[in-house]
Amino acid sequence: MELKLSNLTKEFKDVAAVDHISYTMTTGVYGLLGVNGAGKTTLMRMLCTLIKPSSGCITWNGKDIFELDGEYRRLLGYLPQDFGYYPDFTVYDYLMYVASIKGLRPATAKQRTARLLKQVGMDKEKKKKMKKLSGGMKRRVGIAQAMLNNPSILILDEPTAGLDPNERIRFRNLIGELAQERLVLLSTHIVSDVAYIAKEILLMKEGKICVAGSLKELLAPMQGQVWSLDVSKEDAETYRKNYKVANVRIIPKGVNLRILSGQRPSENARPESVLLEDVFLHYLGEGMVEEDVSI
Numbered sequence: 276m277e278l279k280l281s282n283l284t285k286e287f288k289d290v291a292a293v294d295h296i297s298y299t300m301t302t303g304v305y306g307l308l309g310v311n312g313a314g315k316t317t318l319m320r321m322l323c324t325l326i327k328p329s330s331g332c333i334t335w336n337g338k339d340i341f342e343l344d345g346e347y348r349r350l351l352g353y354l355p356q357d358f359g360y361y362p363d364f365t366v367y368d369y370l371m372y373v374a375s376i377k378g379l380r381p382a383t384a385k386q387r388t389a390r391l392l393k394q395v396g397m398d399k400e401k402k403k404k405m406k407k408l409s410g411g412m413k414r415r416v417g418i419a420q421a422m423l424n425n426p427s428i429l430i431l432d433e434p435t436a437g438l439d440p441n442e443r444i445r446f447r448n449l450i451g452e453l454a455q456e457r458l459v460l461l462s463t464h465i466v467s468d469v470a471y472i473a474k475e476i477l478l479m480k481e482g483k484i485c486v487a488g489s490l491k492e493l494l495a496p497m498q499g500q501v502w503s504l505d506v507s508k509e510d511a512e513t514y515r516k517n518y519k520v521a522n523v524r525i526i527p528k529g530v531n532l533r534i535l536s537g538q539r540p541s542e543n544a545r546p547e548s549v550l551l552e553d554v555f556l557h558y559l560g561e562g563m564v565e566e567d568v569s570i
């Protein structure tokens with residue numbers, strides 16, 4: 276099983292939303308990480324054959340996916356960022372309806388729906404109307420609908436958007452489970468969504484993959500470049516101007532900074548182990564501020 280992107284490009288008027296991407300994926304979870312506007316959705320929509328590339332190609336086991344057409348789409352499950360549902364349908368009826376659109380026979384549809392409702396933990400809620408579900412529950416139904424045809428390729432666009440931390444963990448576990456026998460590509464701008472479960476993480480910026488690999492491979496080159504430093508509020512401002520600061524935390528004596536630097540930024544700086552957040556900042560240029568710190 277191999278999904279291969281070769282020199283894949285999608286241009287809209289004056290923007291290259293996806294810019295000459297080449298990458299090969301097999302089974303397991305692939306995490307596509309990038310800030311808003313990086314090109315994640317455009318890439319995923321091409322992988323779902325919803326839009327055609329401007330140039331380059333995507334092949335599944337060596338064959339162009341647009342030529343495979345329906346044959347490819349039968350292997351595909353997709354959860355778009357805003358997935359449409361009928362608010363007055365119950366969860367069960369909604370899934371049965373999607374199953375019929377996907378061309379499943381009624382007996383298979385019933386069987387799959389029952390199994391998926393259990394797998395995504397929505398069995399008890401199956402008679403609830405879609406409009407009455409929480410954000411996390413809706414997302415779980417979203418995954419279930421994408422899984423109805425037992426796809427070999429599962430594409431999830433921002434599946435954890437709007438979820439609380441518990442739902443996020445639950446979701447990660449579910450995705451990890453589903454990826455045992457299929458290719459799962461999941462986009463997010465939340466680092467922790469992919470840090471634990473992705474076999475490979477692709478960092479995307481301005482239409483390009485700037486770095487990709489396993490968590491270990493992404494962390495290794497940055498060892499020895501992450502520091503923790505306690506400073507006064509006044510000094511913090513200077514450090515923030517002069518260094519990439521991955522995190523700012525108020526402490527009783529002032530401010531604790533997490534600094535990315537090839538050189539020790541101060542004698543008092545303590546080395547820290549690298550996190551995926553640091554890699555994100557290093558390549559994508561955005562850090563995190565834990566608290567409201569107007570310094």
Ligand SMILES: Nc1ncnc2c1ncn2[C@@H]1O[C@H](COP(=O)(O)OP(=O)(O)OP(=O)(O)O)[C@@H](O)[C@H]1O
Pocket residue numbers: 287288290291292309310311312313314315316317318464
């Ligand atoms: N149909 C379109 N027409 C014109 N420009 C578009 C179109 N779709 C996307 N773009 C542009 O392409 C770029 C990438 O957008 P895309 O939605 O793929 O990014 P993203 O990484 O999914 O962002 P987000 O996390 O905000 O959804 C953006 O500059 C966007 O404005």
